[in-house]
Amino acid sequence: MSQDTAYQEAFRREKKARQAAEQLLEDKSRELFKLNNELLNTNNKLKEQQSLMLRNEKLATLGTLSAGIAHEINNPLAFVLSNMESLRHYIHSYNALLQLSLQWQNQQSLPSAESDQLQRLLDEQDLVFIQEDTKELFTDTEEGLIRLREIVQNLRHFSHSQDSERAKADLVAGLNSTLKILQSELNDRITVNCMIDPLPLADCNPGELNQVFLNLLINAKQALEKTQNPQIFISATSQNDEIIIRIKDNGCGMDEQTCKKVFDPFFTTKPVGQGTGMGLSIVYGIITDHKGVISVTSAQGKGTCFEIRLPVSGTS
Ligand SMILES: Nc1ncnc2c1ncn2[C@@H]1O[C@H](COP(=O)(O)OP(=O)(O)OP(=O)(O)O)[C@@H](O)[C@H]1O
Ligand SMILES: [Mg+2]
Known part of the structure; x- marks a missing residue:
């Protein structure tokens, strides 16, 4: 083999080995890139799962808390609502009494001493205004209580403490x-x-x-x-x-x-x-x-x- 041919052969072999090494490097880089991407994806998924778990745990705790609060509010709320109903009836009776007094007063059917006494009471206590204002106070209070009842119902729904018919x-x-x-x-x-x-x-x-x-x-x-x-x-x-x-x-x-x-x-x-x-x-x-x-x-x-x-x- 001439020196030239030997040199060419060596060059060819070296080139082939270099190409193989380059190919290997490229393949490995590609593989590494792919693995890195997979790792990133898995990491992201893990992070998502973790925040989902945290969220669920937080909401489960809030659910338990809400169920407790709803229960605690529900009992006094029930008797306040029922007392309001009774108070409405009582107020109705007092109003009837006031109406009758006013009627007597207007018709001047009371002896003058009693009429003066009644008029003083009506004026001092502002009873006519109280009668009007009570109506409004009752309506507002009842609206507030009904709103409160809705909130409690919502809280119970959130904490899934309601019977759910399937x-x-x-x-x-x-x-x-x-x-x-x-x-x-x-x-x-x-x-x-x-x-x-x-x-x-x-x-x-x-x-x-x-x-x-x-x-x-x-x-x-x-x-x-x-x-x-x-x-x-x-x-x-x-x-x-x-x-x-x-x-x-x-x-x-x-x-x-x-x-x-x-x-x-x-x-x-x-x-x-x-x-x-x-x-x-x-x-x-x-x-x-x-x-x-x-x-x-x-x-x-x-x-x-x-x-x-x-x-x-x-x-x-
Ligand atoms: N489709 C949506 N687009 C943008 N923001 C939203 C959307 N749905 C909910 N939100 C946001 O989430 C918040 C909570 O919603 P949620 O339905 O629990 O209460 P709300 O709508 O504010 O009050 P409510 O439902 O009692 O009337 C909203 O105030 C709003 O900021
Ligand atoms: Mg809403």
């Missing part, structure tokens, strides 16, 4: 009837897009699930108040013994901090007096009571999607 029901019918109830409120401005597959009958409390749909749709409507071309997308489908319902809007959306708190009882971003902040807590309570899962994804200024996953059997 039946086989078609959730499509529930969704449609809820949409009908809201039709007049939604249809004038908001476009509702439905992609609803036929669903297997679910073992559930249909009334409670209708309340879930109603609360989610009302929230979506409220989030769309300032949106141009406002839209709600409702989809329902079933996969492997699971029903998946999504209610999505292209409304104001939420930042990450808000998103984390939406299921907390009494969390609201609405002005005082406009929302109790119990809507989504009730939704959460009902869905977990049905062994389901609810999650939310949202982007500020873009919209929000609530996803509900319910087991068809209701007991899994």
Whole structure:
């Protein structure tokens, strides 16, 4: 072999070995990149699971707390409401007495000393004003108590301490009837897009699930108040013994901090007096009571999607 040929052979061998090494390096880098991506994904999933677990734990604690508070408030509330009823009757009797006194006074049918005495009492105690004001005080107090009773009922719902009657029901019918109830409120401005597959009958409390749909749709409507071309997308489908319902809007959306708190009882971003902040807590309570899962994804200024996953059997 001439020196040239030997040199060429060595060069060829070296080039082949270099190419093989380069290929190996590229393959390994690719593999490493893929593994790194998998690791990142797993890490993200773990973080998501962890925050979901924390959220569920927090809500479970709040549920226990709410059940206790609801129970504690419920007992005194029951007797206050019942006492109010009795007081209304008593006041009615006193009013009759006052009316009669006024009538006698007007007809001047009392001896003058007694009439003067009665007039002094009427003036000093401002009894005519008290009679008028009592009516208003009673109405306001009763309204307040009824509101309180609603809050207690909501808290009990959130902590799923209410008996929930189960039946086989078609959730499509529930969704449609809820949409009908809201039709007049939604249809004038908001476009509702439905992609609803036929669903297997679910073992559930249909009334409670209708309340879930109603609360989610009302929230979506409220989030769309300032949106141009406002839209709600409702989809329902079933996969492997699971029903998946999504209610999505292209409304104001939420930042990450808000998103984390939406299921907390009494969390609201609405002005005082406009929302109790119990809507989504009730939704959460009902869905977990049905062994389901609810999650939310949202982007500020873009919209929000609530996803509900319910087991068809209701007991899994
Ligand atoms: N679709 C949505 N888009 C944007 N924000 C939402 C949406 N749904 C809920 N939220 C946010 O979550 C908060 C809590 O909602 P939730 O239904 O529990 O109470 P609320 O609507 O404020 O009061 P209530 O339901 O008692 O009238 C809302 O105040 C709002 O900030
Ligand atoms: Mg609400």
